Amino acid sequence: MQYTMLGDTGVEVSRVCFGTMSFGGDADRQTSAAMYRRCRDAGINFFDCADVYPGADAAGVSEEILGSLIRSERDQLVISTKVYGKVGPDRNDQRLSRRHMMRAVENSLQRLGTDRVELYFLHNFDDLTAMEESLRAMEDLVRAGKILYPAVSNWAAWQIASAIGAAEMHNWRRLACLQPMYSLAKRQAEVEILPLARARNLAVISYSPVGGGLLSGKYGRKARPGQGRLLDNAMYKKRYGEGSYYELAERFSRHCAGRAxxxxxVAVAWVMANDAVTAPIVGARNLQQLEPALAAAELEMDPDWYAEVSALSPAPPPAHDRSEAAE
Ligand SMILES: NC(=O)c1ccc[n+]([C@@H]2O[C@H](COP(=O)([O-])OP(=O)(O)OC[C@H]3O[C@@H](n4cnc5c(N)ncnc54)[C@H](OP(=O)(O)O)[C@@H]3O)[C@@H](O)[C@H]2O)c1
Structure with a gap:
């Protein structure tokens, strides 16, 4: 396993982060424990979670399972969790108000069985709460030692840049880490988020490197597995609903078969090969699925191979229309 610095922090993390969204959902406790152990044996010290995992109807269960697994070795680990999703019956049991965040962090720490998390992610942008209210709440949590570094997920670049500006103005601990979606099938982050991260030395731990299963080899123009998130989960079904995704999946599988x-x-290694990415967050429902994701940490993808894989899907259009100036 290789290790790298987490953005501008002094913390070293494994180049693969394991995402625990399946804990207590697609993976029962025993399978979750086996995957955790396998990750640790492979050298992973970095685990991602969220208060809402494994889903709104079982929110908190993933944190609780992760908490039971990390107990004996907490100080060797870098743990992240998130706030935003609806975690209770009340209308205020969600989003990024100071009121909700202060309660949510206590609940997360209790379930995780720890007194602090290294990274605390605002899981989405909240259109109904002033950004400075949420950022000030994060700052207070940093000063209280409950979270060590503030972070955001699924924010647009302009929102991230505004947050950095606000932190500089108020002398708050600025964002340390971003968590965008990023894979060969979803390349929007290349336009503004990854360049912003490079320019400001922000860590990037991107999620869904396999497109939630799309790039695992079991999907194609006509091919569908017996079971899978892209078939069973309405949100993912919609996210990858267009036929072009399945054409890409087929082209990609053919490419990988050619390379054996x-x-x-390949999907995870391609994300890792981007110099703006600190660590992709990999997900799995069992040990068998986990193995090829871990193998990416040992794969050296040279520039020619990287270019070949990149050419399999269209690069997103640039951030402005004066594109001829870049040539
Ligand atoms: N910040 C956010 O909004 C956000 C959103 C999503 C995820 N995340 C984080 O990122 C982590 C990873 O995300 P992800 O689960 O979407 O990543 P992913 O690696 O793109 O997808 C993982 C899924 O792909 C399928 N898969 C993986 N390996 C496979 C294999 N070898 N053979 C066949 N199928 C395989 C499995 O789903 P099936 O078996 O169902 O096909 C598995 O659950 C999560 O655990 C979470 O920590 C964050």
Whole structure:
């Protein structure tokens, strides 16, 4: 396993982060424990969670399972969790008000069985709460030692840049880490988020490197597995609903077969090969799925291979229309 610095922090993390969204959902406690152990044996010290995992109807269960697994080795780990999703019956049991965040962090720490998390993510942008209210709440949590570094997920670049400006103005601990979606199938982050991260030395731990299963080799124009998130989960079904995703999946599988490397390994390695990415967050429902994701940490993707894989899907259009100026 390789390790790298987490953005501008002095913390070293493994180049693969394991996402625990399946804990207590797609993976029962025993399978979750086996995956955790396998990750630790592979050298992973970095685990991502959220208060809402494994889903709104079982919110908190993933944190609780992760908490039970990390107890004996907490100080060797870098743990992240998130706030925003609806975690209770009340209308205020969600979003990014100071009121909700202060309660949510206590509940997360209790379930995780720890007195602090390294990274605390605002899981989405909240249109109904002033950004400075949420950022000030984060600052207070940093000063109280309950969270060590503030972070955001699924924010647009202009929102991230505004947050950095506000932190500089108020002398708050600025954002340390971003968590965008990023894979060969979803490349929007290349336009503004990854360049912003490079320019400001923000860590990036991107999620869904396998497109939630799309790039695992089991999907194609006509091919569908018996079971899978893209078939069973309405949100993911919609996210990857267009036929072009399945055409890409087929092209990608063919490419990987030609190289005799598991598609999951190539999909994760391609994300890792981007110099703005600190660590992709990999997900799995069992040990068998996990193995090829871990193998990506050992794969050296040279520039020619990287270019070949990149050419399989269209690069997103640039951030402004004066594109001829870049040539
Ligand atoms: N910030 C956010 O909004 C956000 C959103 C999503 C995820 N995340 C984080 O990122 C982590 C990873 O996200 P993700 O689960 O979407 O990542 P992913 O690696 O793109 O997708 C993982 C899924 O792909 C399928 N898969 C993986 N390996 C496979 C294999 N070898 N063979 C066949 N199928 C395979 C499995 O789903 P099936 O078996 O169902 O096909 C598995 O659950 C999560 O655990 C979470 O921590 C964050």
């Amino acid at each position: 490397v598991h598609p999951v390994t």
